[in-house]
Amino acid sequence: MNLTTIKSPGVYINEKNAFGNSVVPVATAVPAFIGYTPQAEYEGKSYTNIPTKITSFAEFLTIFCYPNPPAPADPAKQYNPEYYLVKQKSKPEKGDYMLIGSDYYSILPDPNTIYYLYNSVRLFYDNGGGDAYIVSVGTYGKSSGKPISPGEQIVNPNVKLNDLKNGVALLKNEQEPTMYICPEATLLSVDNNGTLMQEMLLQNEDMQTAISIFDIIGGADPDPILYTEDIEAFRNNTGSNGLNYGAAYYPFIGTAIMQPSDIDYTNLFDGDIKKLEPLLNPSSDPNPTVASILSEIENSSGSLTVSQYSNSLTAASATYNTIMQHILTQVNILPPSGGMAGVITMTDNQIGPWKAPANTSIVGAVSLPIKLSSSQQENLNVDVVSGKSINAIRFFNGLGILVWGARTLDGNSMDWRYISVRRTMIFLEQSCKLAANAYVFEPNDKNTWESVKAMISSFLNSVWKQGGLQGASAADAFSVECGLGSTMTAEDILNGFMNVSIKVAVVRPAEFIVITFQQQMATSA
Known part of the structure; x- marks a missing residue:
């Protein structure tokens, strides 16, 4: 109270603060997912290229996924990859395959239909995720109507570098996210993937509020011997700036996110039943029950839903059941970044950002495409040339699948070698910075x-x-x-x-x- 402003007689109360200002800790585990979603609209408003905060998977479904039709129709498919069975002259040396009769068939995806963000968000919430930001840069593109070649790396032409770069740039105006995740970055070419990673690290270094969690191209189906080439390509394409703001995990993980009810015959041959019939009802071994079911599907003469027809085919044909199991295994191989965001969130909530998010399991991880040994991990964890450490996800007998690494990409730095140190410093710096704003213009x-x-x-x-x-x-x-x-x-x-x-x-x-x-x-x- 300024005594010089008192002009009239009376009693005046002058309150004084007994306690000083306090530092309010900032949130430490708020990932931002950048990528493609089934849709991006709610109540007539478009959410494309708008960083949107969600607090649950239900909110994600409401804003970024297709609404379910009324019963008894099947629930809407939020992710609909397409696969082809391609007959081979001999046993394939690469990729997934199966034996039907005496012939080998490679099970190959249509690359234009492969996306990761939807299942990565599911994996995040399965692992204890909470608040998150979604930056939808677009919806799914059209299928190509043809598969990749056996052993070929999946590159989705519908996933555009500029889309993802623009999505990352939109986060410059958001101070809350503490992790940047682009699950579909591995669907870019190696060069474009490198460009995107460098852009993300530069933005992290400039803003000093978040780290980026990277996946590695080739981690979905690594060669047991030549996988080191994928590691070398990753290290060569991440540049040299902002490395202490980045962390990478290898390999991909086989999950149980998608269930048998999520995959059916419409995911084969772009929904063309005529191409599926020779496999399930061959002339050399006819199956009248399968023939009847396929006829109803083709002529739309039945009253059953797609899931009901699929269940009927599963019961009538062992071959169909095997095909579905192979496809389910493939679609469940996911980049680990979404799961790691959940692991970090759970660790932060239980202990704090100073606890390394390692020596813990990833909920939903059931298999690994490659089981790394201690000697194989040595070159991932410590790289004497570039210093770019890569965190391994490994299988241990009796323990299962564990995250077995806690380093940033700046593995040669004594200051910033560990993810927990980098994230703790972000937490301390940003908390103190925001609290100090109250003293701007004070004497x-x-x-x-x-x-x-x-x-x-x-x-x-x-x-x-x-x-x-x-x-x-x-x-x-x-x-x-x-x-x-x-x-x-x-x-x-x-x-x-x-x-x-x-x-x-x-x-x-x-x-x-x-x-x-x-x-x-x-x-x-």
């Missing part, structure tokens, strides 16, 4: 300096008590300095600068545990 004097020091020290003390900083005492864990002669000169004050110096001892993971044993002579009691 640059000792009272303000002491208030800022007390506010930040109180926040860091609480983080230390939670285990986020190491040290036997608070003085060992952090220090905060602000004042004339310590962080500022008289000239700084004249120029309007208030410099705050914060030092923290961040917790680092025990990545290598060495136990030493030595024999000794027996001693008498």
Whole structure:
């Protein structure tokens, strides 16, 4: 209260704040998914290229997925990949295949119909996901009507580099996301994928609010010997900027996200029943029941739904059942980035960003396309040339599938080698930055300096008590300095600068545990 403004007699109350400002911790696990969705519209409003915050998978379904038709119709298919069975002269050396009669058939996708974002969001929420941002850069494109060649890397022409780059750029106006994820980046060419990753890292470095989680092209069906070529290509295409803001995981994971009810005969041969009939009802071994079912489907003379016809074919034909199992296995092989976003969210909620998101399982992961050994992981975890570490996802007998790596791409940096260190620093920096906004234009004097020091020290003390900083005492864990002669000169004050110096001892993971044993002579009691 300004006493000079009091003009008339009376009683006046002057309230004073007993407590200083406090630092409100920022959210640490808010991924932003950038990619293609079934649709992007709600109540007549388009959400294409609009970063949209969701809090549950139900919200994602409402805004970005097809609405379900009324019963008894089947639920709408949110993801509808197309596959072909292509007869081969001999046993295929690459890719998935099956034996029908005496002939080998490769099971090959139409690359134009392969997308990952929908199932990646499902995987995120299965692993404990919460708040997230969705940047839909478009809807699914048209099918090509033909499969890829056996062993060929899937490149979806409907997935455009500029679409994804623009989607990432839209996040420049969003301060809340702490992770950038582009599951469909691996459907680009190697060169375009590299360009996108470099753009993401540069934006992360500029904004200092988020990291990027990358998947590696070739991780879906790696060659047991030549998989190292995919690793080398990834490292060659990530550039050298902003590496401490990036983390990569390898290989892809086989999941149980999609169930048998999500796949049926419409996912074969672009829905052409005539091409499926020779496989299920061959002239050499006719199956009258299958023939009757296929005839009803082709002539639309039945009253059953697609799922009911599919169930009938499953019961009538072992071949159809086997085909569906193969396709289900393929569509369930997903990039791990969505699952890792969920793992990080769960770890943050239970402990904090200072806990490394490793030595934990990914809910829904049931298989791996390649089982890496300790010796194979060595070159992934430590790269003496570029220093670009890649985190392995491995299978252990008795333990199952575990995330077995906790490094950023900047593996040679003593400061920024670990994901947990990078993310803890983002958490501390952004929390203190937002709290310090309250002191912009305040008098640059000792009272303000002491208030800022007390506010930040109180926040860091609480983080230390939670285990986020190491040290036997608070003085060992952090220090905060602000004042004339310590962080500022008289000239700084004249120029309007208030410099705050914060030092923290961040917790680092025990990545290598060495136990030493030595024999000794027996001693008498």
